[in-house]
Amino acid sequence: MEKTIFQYSSPGRTGITLPVLDVPETAIPEEFGRKQPIGLPQVTEGQAMRHFVRLSTMNFNIEKGLYPLGSCTMKYNPRLHEYLARIERLAAVHPLSSAPSVQGTLQIMHELGESLCEITGFDAVTLQPAAGAQGEFTGVMLIKKWQIERGQGHRDEVLMPDSSHGTNPATTTLAGLKVVSVKSDEHGRVDVEDLRSKAGENTCAFMLTNPNTLGIFESNIKEITEIVHNAGGLNYMDGANMNALLGIARPGDMGFDACHLNLHKTFSTPHGGGGPGSGAVCCTETLGSFLPASTVKKTQDGYVLNNGRGRSIGRLMAFHGNVGVLYKAYAYIRTLGARGLREVSEVALINANYMKARIKEYYEVPNDDGPCMHEFVASGAEMAKKGVKTLDIAKRLLDYGFHAPTIYFPLIVKEALMIEPTETESLESIDSFIDAMIAIAGEIDEKPHLVTDAPVNTPVLRLDEVKAVKDLCLVEPVEF
């Protein structure tokens, strides 16, 4: 346990020094002034460093061990990228600089955009969305705008499978549209007949993750996208699982009209404990006319920035996106090239299928009717009958020095454990994770309390989430 930073505070301490004020003072009118101190901590730099370093030691992270969070693609984050994104002349430029004075940054953005279009099989791109969810919002808005412009503004339904990410329905609501849920078939794929019966004159768009959230490729994808097109809708791909498809298949060739890419998943930019990510959106030329501001164009006089007026859906952020993240994704693509990217997906698939093959001897893997893609979903339903929940298994994995998989998602699998090893894990580390899973399966039969009491080797024991909601404490109380 570490005290809060406020508990280190003592009046008069500070962690920064300021230059002596070298201009005359102008009085701050009393009516506007702060009446009370803010209540910021007063500590030295050394105290602050010690505090935050101590906090850091309580975190699991990708450099500590395997992080098999399904759909999150926790791959290694190259150190080089951290250096590149911090080069001062790239990091210190004002977003309202004139285009000729930021040609370096604009060139990176332009070339990254071109590469992402090639990877997805699309014609146009925006790098503005800050994260996957904002990318989805962009995509749905592009489609909505297209429908309105062709006189089909009444189309207010967005179809999506019942296995979809929570962001998909939430995005649909944000876009002022309605969610229509499409069933999954017995193999966990879109139930084509159900889709056919629901696609119609009110269909605005269909949102699909492919490979889907069970880690299964939608083999009927051409038929699916055609059904939607025939009904007058467009197809949006949630690109969260693109790590399975680099250089193997492209959304643009599957009949999708737009997709986002999570640069913080597929393109190795770090997750930062929850962000910043980047949810670049690629789309067809038709939808490209509606893209948000800040697209980069190459002209004879160099690179220029589009101001997003005209037919654009508008602006999603004040400026041009998470540019510092874009630098890293660009570096990744440059380092790997076409073959390297294909190799990423190849090994991601091999690693996931290997893990599935070994783990399914101990844990049920529903919907297992062939190779999975970059991830698979196991079920702890059998274990739950013995009184050990998936949550317990997840916590026990922490004791073994691993992060837990994504749990209780997708919703269509009971006691789900969604496992994604990624390509940057070695066979040795994958085997040691499998060994831990097998050991836990054994414990469930022999010493279940080891699992239900877990974790015990962590900085804190299992935390009480009910208490957190009932006795809400969201800020340190003020003490002055």
Next chain:
Amino acid sequence: MSTYIPNGKAQRKQMLDVIGVERFEDLLSPIPESVRLKDELDLPAPVSELELVKEFKEFAAANSSADLICFRGAGAYDHFIPSAIDNILTRSEFFTAYTPYQAEVSQGTLQAIFEYQTMIARLTGCDAANACMYDGASATAEAALMAIRATKKKRVLVSGALNPRTIDVMHTYIDNGDFEINEVPFGADGLMDIEAARQLAEGGVAALVLQYPNFFGSIEDIQAAADFVHEFKGLLVVTADPIALGVIEAPGKLGADIVVGEGQPMGIAMSYGGPYVGFMATSTKLLRKMPGRIVGRTEDRAGNTGYVLTLQTREQHIRRAKATSNICSNQALMALANVIYLTLAGEDGFAGVAAQCWHKSHYLFDKLLGIDGVTKVFDAPFCREFVVNLPVSAEDAAEALEEKGYLAGLPIHGLGEGAMMLTVTEKRTREEIDGFADALGEYIKGVK
């Protein structure tokens, strides 16, 4: 074999054997031939680290803006960033961690967010804050949507003295369904015209959205705005500049119901517009309507203090179509930069930075008004940012000053051809300010 992939030929073969297939291609059987890529992607040939660093240095060299002495703000600010911040941010424990879903191995991130929430709540004068939003503009849009949910009303009033980019983002987020944004004009003093707002509020509004200090740097009367909008049963949303809050009163103390803003000035590089971070704070009463992640303090099984993500039923992964927002990934590492910045600056340092911005911006203001033909545009008191009217085209002046090594203020076309909005942070020295004012004065003289 690529640099980042440890499993080579031998391991892959071994693994394919266990899977029970002969070749990798067998794993692609679920992908129909018709959608499989036949050719290699057409991408630039890969380069080594050595070459990539060289390439990036060339990109960097092409960013001449980095050489300019910055007097431009309008949403992104050239403040000093203590080196300790990046030292913490580049610790893999923080930057390579995922969202703290497994709380027991994420206490570092969770406690840091708890401290961040505390500091944002104190800075804004609110009861509580969330774990952050994408940026100030999207946070403002989400705050307006939150007010719509809380009041069940459909119309939002927005001061015309808001950053136009923020208004643009609000339109993107809000013009869906049957919600509506009405812009309230600002008066000759540069402040929102409260009488005009009153007329527009007839029939009830979900919220009034004010910027504080506003886009032009002028300090709005938050208390009066709060009193007015509460009369109409709406909420007051304030998008505040955090640095200014080092010297001016916290909006939460003046009646604001939701306070949001852009966190970039607190220890985050300008980086051509991102990654930044939006903050959002509100009252206990409105907490459950708030979007975004929230961290709460609790106990573990042994009674030790710990932290978890809480009130999650507001969020998309649980409430799906009925969630308070679709936000999932946020800008957590940038919020960490904020909390380290606020920690290092502390009470005195933070107030000191704010005071220097105040004094230095007023010093430049006075210098510029001393140039023949330069006039002030608004009368209201300002903080760090202000607008002057040049007797020449502001656009041309900015271009000419760029040649002289300055990133001049932003031309504000809506206020006239000569209108230029300038910003002075604590980083600017008297010498730089004098040099800039002289260069501008000379340019004006030359044109006239």
Next chain:
Amino acid sequence: MSSIPENVRYTETHEWVRKDGDRYLVGLTDHAQHEMGEIVMAELPEVGAEATKGDAMGGLEAVKTAEDFFSPLDGEVVAVNEELEANPSLINEEPFEGGWLFAVKASDDSQYDGLLTAEEYKIHIGE
């Protein structure tokens, strides 16, 4: 097996309804509270609000789930269980007694007879 008393009627959306003088008390079934887990907040309707059969009247929040509850009858909300504000877990502890949610004065008493019986509800939840 959850408790399914005979003296109340049920809805498919897991509310129970009990005649209480000239009004009807509405609560969440034992089965449903069990599925939700510990309830940490109850958002109740306002007294005087119009109740329309099948319309969402408020929401219940557990740690990882949140569900709306619906009016089983047409009429007017005449009381809400104020105890729940301080102690929402009453819904878990005594779902059919202290954990009631709201009371409705029905505009058409015959609607009550159309609700599910204990037997029918048992089949509905597959017990």
